[in-house]
Amino acid sequence: MSTTITATTSRTSTQVAVADLFYSFQGEGANLGRRALFVRLLRCNLTCGYPGMPRTADAAAVGAMVCDTEYTWNTAKHDLQAAPAMSAAEIWDDLVRLDPATGNPGLAPVDLIVVSGGEPLLHRGIVTDLARRASASGKALEIETNATMAPSAALIAAGARFNAGLKLASSAVPYGKRIKPQVITQLQASGQARWKFVVTGPDDVREIADLQQEFGLTEVWLSPEGASVDVVISRMRWLADVALTHGWNLTTRQHVLIWGDERGR
Numbered sequence: 484m485s486t487t488i489t490a491t492t493s494r495t496s497t498q499v500a501v502a503d504l505f506y507s508f509q510g511e512g513a514n515l516g517r518r519a520l521f522v523r524l525l526r527c528n529l530t531c532g533y534p535g536m537p538r539t540a541d542a543a544a545v546g547a548m549v550c551d552t553e554y555t556w557n558t559a560k561h562d563l564q565a566a567p568a569m570s571a572a573e574i575w576d577d578l579v580r581l582d583p584a585t586g587n588p589g590l591a592p593v594d595l596i597v598v599s600g601g602e603p604l605l606h607r608g609i610v611t612d613l614a615r616r617a618s619a620s621g622k623a624l625e626i627e628t629n630a631t632m633a634p635s636a637a638l639i640a641a642g643a644r645f646n647a648g649l650k651l652a653s654s655a656v657p658y659g660k661r662i663k664p665q666v667i668t669q670l671q672a673s674g675q676a677r678w679k680f681v682v683t684g685p686d687d688v689r690e691i692a693d694l695q696q697e698f699g700l701t702e703v704w705l706s707p708e709g710a711s712v713d714v715v716i717s718r719m720r721w722l723a724d725v726a727l728t729h730g731w732n733l734t735t736r737q738h739v740l741i742w743g744d745e746r747g748r
C-alpha cells in the first residue's frame with residue numbers, strides 16, 4: 484500500500500523531500516517480517532555502483548553492488564523535483580493514516596517505523612523529530628543508514644536504532660567517502676547499531692571480516708545483493724555457511740522475494 488504523492492512545493496530546512504510512504508513488512512534484518520510503516524527520503528551522499536555522481540542517464544555502473552533506489556539521488560536519470568516537500572508533522576500524520584489500525588481499532592497497531600533513503604541522516608532534524616514522535620507513541624523506529632554521517636546525541640537519546648549498512652569496495656565508492664572511522668565508532672558505542680553488509684561475492688566477505696576486526700563491530704548481518712528471487716536465493720545459499728562460520732547473522736530480502744523490485748513495497 485502506498486500513498487499518492489503529488490504537489491511540489493518549496494523546501495525549507497524544516498521540510499524534506501519524500502520519495503515514498505508505504506505500509507509493508509520490514510524486509511531485512513533483525514525485524515525481518517515485522518509489519519512496518521516506511522518513509523523514504525530523497526538524496527544520498529554516496530553513489531553506490533558509480534565512483535561519483537553520473538553525468539548522463541546512460542552512464543554505466545562499474546561496481547558489482549549498485550544502488551537499488553537510484554531514484555532518490557541520481558539526478559542524471561531521475562527528476563527529483565516531483566517529490567513533495569513535507570514537514571516531520573506531515574510525514575507523521577501520513578504514517579498514522581497508513582496504519583490500518585487507525586481506521587479499524589480492532590486491528591493491532593503497527594509498532595515499527597522504518598526511515599530509509601537515500602541517506603536519511605542528511606536530514607537529521609526531521610529524523611530526530613520522527614524518532615521522538617515514534618517514542619512518544621510507543622513505536623520503535625529504525626534508520627537504514629550508510630553509516631557515514633554522525634547521528635546526533637538527541638537522535639540516539641530518542642531511542643532510534645541504526646541499521647548501519649557500511650558500503651564495501653564492490654560499491655565503487657572511494658574508500659574515504661564510504662568509511663568514516665569516527666562515525667563507525669560513535670554508532671558502535673551507542674549500542675543502538677546493527678551492522679548490515681550487502682554481499683555480492685567473496686571479496687566482500689574478506690572486507691567485512693577486516694572491518695569487523697578494525698572497529699569491533701558486535702552485531703553483523705549479511706544481506707544478499709539482488710533485486711530478483713533467483714539472485715537473492717542463490718546468494719543466500721552460498722552465504723549461509725559463510726555467516727555461520729564467521730558468527731554473523733543472515734537476512735534475506737523478503738520484499739524482493741514477494742514483490743521483486745517493485746517500488747514502495
Ligand SMILES: Nc1nc2[nH]cc(C(=O)O)c2c(=O)[nH]1
Binds near residue numbers: 510600
Ligand atoms: N519491505 C521493505 N523492507 C525494507 N527494509 C529496508 C528497505 C530499504 O529500502 O531500505 C526496505 C524496503 O524497501 N522494503
Ligand code: SF4
Binds near residue numbers: 553555
Ligand atoms: S548509500 Fe544506499 S541509498 Fe545511497 S547510493 Fe548507496 S545504496 Fe543507494
Ligand SMILES: [Mg+2]
Binds near residue numbers: 551552
Ligand atoms: Mg531497499
